[in-house]
Amino acid sequence: MWRSRYGAAMAGVLRQFYERLDGSDGDRCLDMLSDDLRFSIVFSTDPPQAQDFNGGRAEFDGYMRQRGAPTWVHVVLSESAEDDVEVVLGETHQDGRVIATFVAAIRIDDQGKIDRYMVGRSPAVAFDLARG
DSSP states (O other), X not given: OEEOTTSOXXXXXXXXXXXXXXXXXXXXXXXXXXXXXXXXXXXXETTTEEEEEEESXXXXXXXXXXXXXXXXXXXXXXXXXXXXXXXXXXXXXETTEEEEEEEEEEEEOTTSOEEEEEEEEESSOOOOXXXX
């Protein structure tokens, strides 16, 4: 567990975000986001094609609408936090198999909300660190 510069106890914020996102009501993750959110999601697929979804809170809400309900889940392999920044390495799994690796970083604002979010995802590299 770590503390933000504002004294709030923080631990596994991205892990919690992905648990909500992958749950039966993925929109619950939106409660964790600041109105001042700035984000970039660089999403690569196989065969190689990448798209950058980015912007502010309205654009993130739009991203969520177009995203629908994917059949994959996020698995956090490693996480680190210092001050108001958290970084994770993870995989997306579908039917028990790895379909992509992702690296994500967030910053937490003084209200305990995510105000910066950046993630890169690619099926091209696997770290083979999955924990049961």
